[in-house]
Amino acid sequence: MQKNSVAVIGAGKWGQALHFALGQKQKCYITSRTKRDINNFVDLNTALSCEYLIIAIPAQQIRQWLDEHFEFKGQKILVASKGIEASTGKFLNEIYEEFIPSENLGFISGPSFAAEVIKGLPCALVLNSLNKQIFIEFEKLFPDFIKTYYSDDVIGAEICGAYKNVLAIASGICEGMNLGNNARVSLISRGLVEMQRFGSHFGAKMETFIGLSGAGDLFLTASSELSRNFRVGLGLANNKTLDEILEELGEVAEGVKTSYAINSLNKKHKIYTPIANEVYSILEGKNPKDSLKDLLKD
């Protein structure tokens, strides 16, 4: 293992933004499935030999990627994805822990559009780990324009990062239906309560939901067309098919698959999640106008 070396795995929008950010203080390698003309782009084996890895591949692809490509050699890992595995309902920390000891793992959360980070605009992130030493070591790698906070509420951060994407779809639908500011903010506020109810079932801490990981990332994603998930909602309200929307997007919108994961988890654990239920039903073909009526009377 190359001591003190840093690599990002996954050169999508977020991977490239993190590569830019981490490249400010030290050399930062990047690798991806598709070769790209980016500074310090290396092959996967070179990246995997680095001591510090930041992994930014979509949630649904993580298990297969870890299974086929990853070998644990003591690397310290920061997970940058946000989502829940649809086929199993597993949170990303649960998947990673099948391959890597939890003391080597950290999870990034908080409001952070890649398009702004890659311009060097200021932002604040939370680095969540059961092992504070992971935070101490990764914190030093981040540039001055990013303020980092520590939390040990890994499950809380995972749930916030995943759930807010589903709520962003709901908010985009609300915007696309021209329901007005009152409706959108009511939806976001009740969404926060719903996300916290879901999270507390799995042992997440209350304070995580009112901080950067919860309210912070939810307010950002559910109120801006910079969000891919919000744009999925706009498309659904405008009667586009999901296939058309995802084709136009050309990037991952994690809230779609995460809606399916939440739908099975809330049925299994009997958690009251009316907004996520309606997003799932709309993805399955329900008319958003009928969802609105049901949400108002429920």
Ligand SMILES: NC(=O)C1=CN([C@@H]2O[C@H](COP(=O)(O)OP(=O)(O)OC[C@H]3O[C@@H](n4cnc5c(N)ncnc54)[C@H](OP(=O)(O)O)[C@@H]3O)[C@@H](O)[C@H]2O)C=CC1
């Ligand atoms: N964009 C943002 O603002 C933020 C995104 N995130 C999260 O980061 C994650 C990645 O998002 P983002 O980078 O924006 O998504 P993009 O759609 O821009 O990129 C995803 C990248 O993942 C790689 N990839 C896809 N499938 C596989 C696979 N099977 N094996 C290996 N690599 C694969 C692809 O690499 P290749 O092109 O080389 O094939 C692709 O470029 C998501 O979970 C997202 O929610 C979190 C915070 C902010």
Ligand SMILES: O=C(CO)COP(=O)(O)O
């Ligand atoms: O997670 C994000 C910002 O914090 C990005 O959200 P989208 O994936 O909806 O663009």
